[in-house]
Amino acid sequence: MQTRKEHIEAxxxxxxxxxxxxxxxxxxLKEIDSSGDTPEEWHFxxxxxxxxxxxxxxxxxxxxxxxxxxxxxxxxxxxxxxTTEANKPRAINWRRWMQVAAVIAILTTSIVLLRxxxxxxxxxxxxxxxSVPAINPGKNGAILTLANGQELxxxxxGNGVIATENGANIVLEDGFLEYKATxxxxxxxxxxxxxxxxxxxxxxxxxxxxxxxxNSASTIRFPTAFSPKERRVSINGEAYFEVAPNAHSPFLxxxxxxxxxxxxxxxxxxxxxxxxxxxxxxxxxxxxxxxAGQERAQSSQKGIIIKPGQQAVIGNASSTSGASGITIIxxxxxxxxxxxxxxxxxxxxxxxxxAMQQLERWYDIEVIYENGIPEIxxxxxxxxxxxxxxxxxxxxxxxxxxxxxxxxKLIITK
Numbered sequence: 001m002q003t004r005k006e007h008i009e010a011x012x013x014x015x016x017x018x019x020x021x022x023x024x025x026x027x028x029l030k031e032i033d034s035s036g037d038t039p040e041e042w043h044f045x046x047x048x049x050x051x052x053x054x055x056x057x058x059x060x061x062x063x064x065x066x067x068x069x070x071x072x073x074x075x076x077x078x079x080x081x082x083t084t085e086a087n088k089p090r091a092i093n094w095r096r097w098m099q100v101a102a103v104i105a106i107l108t109t110s111i112v113l114l115r116x117x118x119x120x121x122x123x124x125x126x127x128x129x130x131s132v133p134a135i136n137p138g139k140n141g142a143i144l145t146l147a148n149g150q151e152l153x154x155x156x157x158g159n160g161v162i163a164t165e166n167g168a169n170i171v172l173e174d175g176f177l178e179y180k181a182t183x184x185x186x187x188x189x190x191x192x193x194x195x196x197x198x199x200x201x202x203x204x205x206x207x208x209x210x211x212x213x214x215n216s217a218s219t220i221r222f223p224t225a226f227s228p229k230e231r232r233v234s235i236n237g238e239a240y241f242e243v244a245p246n247a248h249s250p251f252l253x254x255x256x257x258x259x260x261x262x263x264x265x266x267x268x269x270x271x272x273x274x275x276x277x278x279x280x281x282x283x284x285x286x287x288x289x290x291x292a293g294q295e296r297a298q299s300s301q302k303g304i305i306i307k308p309g310q311q312a313v314i315g316n317a318s319s320t321s322g323a324s325g326i327t328i329i330x331x332x333x334x335x336x337x338x339x340x341x342x343x344x345x346x347x348x349x350x351x352x353x354x355a356m357q358q359l360e361r362w363y364d365i366e367v368i369y370e371n372g373i374p375e376i377x378x379x380x381x382x383x384x385x386x387x388x389x390x391x392x393x394x395x396x397x398x399x400x401x402x403x404x405x406x407x408x409k410l411i412i413t414k
Contacts (some may be wrong), residue, residue, distance in 0.1 A: 135388035135408065138216055138362045140175040141200035147190035147224065154202065166190040167225030168207050178205040181225065193221045196237075199364035201340075206233070209244035210251065213341045216361035217273070238271045240341045243286075255279060259314050262289040264305070269337050275357065279314040282337045283307065290314075292325035304328065311337070343385065347378035352400075356412075363388050365408045374414060376400060 141155035163170045168179040218237025234254040243251045243263045251263035256272040265286010272279045290312045291303030311332035339346035355378045356367040401414040
């Protein structure tokens with residue numbers, strides 16, 4: 001009897017050879033529906049099948065148009081499965097559609113790469129890529145600082161209880177960290193800090209059950225046991241939150257000393273890098289109230305409440321965004337904003353400098369512009385699991401010239 005993975009892989013292989021029937025694709029969608037996998041886990045399942053089959057004749061023989069047909073076939077199957085018999089309306093299963101989007105992203109990425117390769121001229125000079133030293137993509141890893149100042153490198157720690165802090169056992173399990181309450185906390189509040197260096201990302205479950213995904217070069221500070229009256233944390237960098245509900249204990253976030261958030265719902269992304277153009281809070285599900293500047297420490301009734309699909313933007317000190325200091329963007333590109341959490345780079349609509357900032361953090365490199373920043377727009381998606389060499393080949397296709405020097409420096413010359 002086939003295992004679940006073997007069953008999914010069999011249909012995936014048929015998709016690669018364009019032999020999957022609508023019924024088989026429908027079964028695959030139902031498998032996604034019934035699975036307990038998170039969207040990012042399903043993305044890695046799909047990515048794994050793609051990489052396992054990328055050297056197979058059925059895969060390599062496909063040109064971009066055939067891949068486009070395959071993508072359309074998948075999208076049609078996904079669309080037909082979105083309605084019930086007699087077209088009866090139903091609530092949208094966002095979790096399921098994020099899983100479907102993960103597969104579509106895999107197919108779309110391969111189409112983009114194939115078309116870039118097709119458009120590349122024979123005269124392209126690849127000499128600057130051939131000598132690129134091996135620079136691998138980032139991975140799971142972080143440094144946890146305990147209340148007593150002890151630092152634990154989570155990259156090399158084994159599974160199990162790695163420490164016991166005031167009111168919690170700290171458990172590492174397959175690259176995820178979880179704080180499990182012991183019920184023995186003292187009246188003294190103790191804080192832990194997690195930091196992800198460049199080239200690392202990590203996922204943590206806080207003492208109240210809230211899950212946090214921390215992107216590269218980011219920090220979160222939190223108590224080992226939350227107060228019954230409120231749950232307060234602070235972050236710098238980028239993080240995605242799924243907050244555990246508790247009507248009697250509001251979840252409060254201090255963002256890099258520039259803004260505050262009171263969580264009224266569950267899922268949202270915060271981007272607050274020191275070298276970013278603006279602080280951004282994007283709501284996926286639920287509701288949050290965001291307060292800028294000096295008002296963040298005052299009444300919780302101040303600030304602006306945003307709805308799912310909206311993004312609140314707080315500019316730097318020289319910008320003006322109205323009396324509240326907050327600009328609201330409707331219909332934010334959620335897929336683009338949370339792509340990092342789902343294992344993707346999404347370059348849609350980005351300028352070169354913004355795209356390079358993402359690469360600097362993930363590959364732990366330094367980008368230097370020898371003759372100013374070129375006006376080259378970026379587009380497309382690609383897995384964050386590819387080597388820097390593959391990404392640099394894409395840059396060459398975009399008519400960008402560069403060289404790699406010692407100490408992980410990428411010099412942009414045009």
